[in-house]
Amino acid sequence: MKDIFLCTISNVSSGSCAEDCAYCTQSAKFNADIDRYKLKPLEQILHEAKVASENGALGFCLVTSGRNLDDKRVEYISKVARAILDSGLHLHLIGCNGIATKEALKELKDSGIASYNHNLEASKGFFPNICTTHSWEERYETCENALEVGLGLCSGGIFGMGETWQDRTDLLYALQTLNPHSSPVNFFMPNGALPLSKEILSRQEALECVRLAREYLPNARLMIAGGRELVFGDNQKELFECGINAVVLGDYLTTKGNTPKDEVERIKSYGYSIATSCE
Numbered sequence: 001m002k003d004i005f006l007c008t009i010s011n012v013s014s015g016s017c018a019e020d021c022a023y024c025t026q027s028a029k030f031n032a033d034i035d036r037y038k039l040k041p042l043e044q045i046l047h048e049a050k051v052a053s054e055n056g057a058l059g060f061c062l063v064t065s066g067r068n069l070d071d072k073r074v075e076y077i078s079k080v081a082r083a084i085l086d087s088g089l090h091l092h093l094i095g096c097n098g099i100a101t102k103e104a105l106k107e108l109k110d111s112g113i114a115s116y117n118h119n120l121e122a123s124k125g126f127f128p129n130i131c132t133t134h135s136w137e138e139r140y141e142t143c144e145n146a147l148e149v150g151l152g153l154c155s156g157g158i159f160g161m162g163e164t165w166q167d168r169t170d171l172l173y174a175l176q177t178l179n180p181h182s183s184p185v186n187f188f189m190p191n192g193a194l195p196l197s198k199e200i201l202s203r204q205e206a207l208e209c210v211r212l213a214r215e216y217l218p219n220a221r222l223m224i225a226g227g228r229e230l231v232f233g234d235n236q237k238e239l240f241e242c243g244i245n246a247v248v249l250g251d252y253l254t255t256k257g258n259t260p261k262d263e264v265e266r267i268k269s270y271g272y273s274i275a276t277s278c279e
């Protein structure tokens with residue numbers, strides 16, 4: 001029986017990002033109706049980590065909005081990571097803090113962060129359509145940096161932003177060259193504040209994207225993430241049949257997810273078990 005890996009996200013700092021990623025409500029340029037705050041208090045993050053663990057999550061991802069992993073973020077994420085591990089929780093900690101140098105990533109690793117999430121988001125050719133303030137190459141290089149310092153790499157993308165099938169295979173090929181141990185699959189979520197306006201992908205097209213991702217990344221933990229509720233509603237069984245073996249549990253960065261209890265029950269009702277180890 002397939003085990004499904006669960007990962008919970010903590011949005012450590014939200015909104016007010018100076019970048020212009022056209023799919024992201026956290027960009028200050030679009031004035032989307034979201035919560036904005038600088039750094040979530042340590043006690044609150046510790047509580048979220050405890051609840052995530054109780055809900056069955058093995059992964060816990062510490063996300064900060066903004067362009068890059070600067071000194072302030074390195075310091076805070078490292079402090080948070082040490083506090084979570086000192087509390088005795090057995091969580092695989094993931095940093096998700098933007099473009100990063102090897103030096104900054106090494107500091108995260110030394111604090112106990114096990115993996116780094118940095119999505120390529122789109123193919124190299126399509127990326128300038130969705131972002132003008134940083135380059136695809138900077139994203140790719142950050143992924144390489146994470147691997148070079150010995151962090152696990154989690155990298156994926158978003159489908160349904162107006163890209164062609166060629167763009168999708170180009171993205172997946174680029175991901176294949178990085179060989180991430182984990183790869184999030186997101187579907188674009190329309191929001192009236194965003195400059196990007198696209199119809200939600202159909203169920204069949206979204207499933208084709210998942211099948212293709214599994215073909216290109218046969219050994220990755222293929223993690224279904226944002227947008228799945230919009231595309232699939234409560235009927236998500238086919239996602240797992242097409243190759244998904246990991247799930248973001250609970251809320252996303254700025255949107256609500258299913259409740260963890262419902263999610264776990266649903267996965268079990270499809271005949272799968274919840275992973276109890278990171279192996």
Ligand code: SF4
Pocket residue numbers: 017018019020021024025026027064065066067098
């Ligand atoms: S850099 Fe990150 S937080 Fe900022 S707009 Fe782009 S995706 Fe959003």
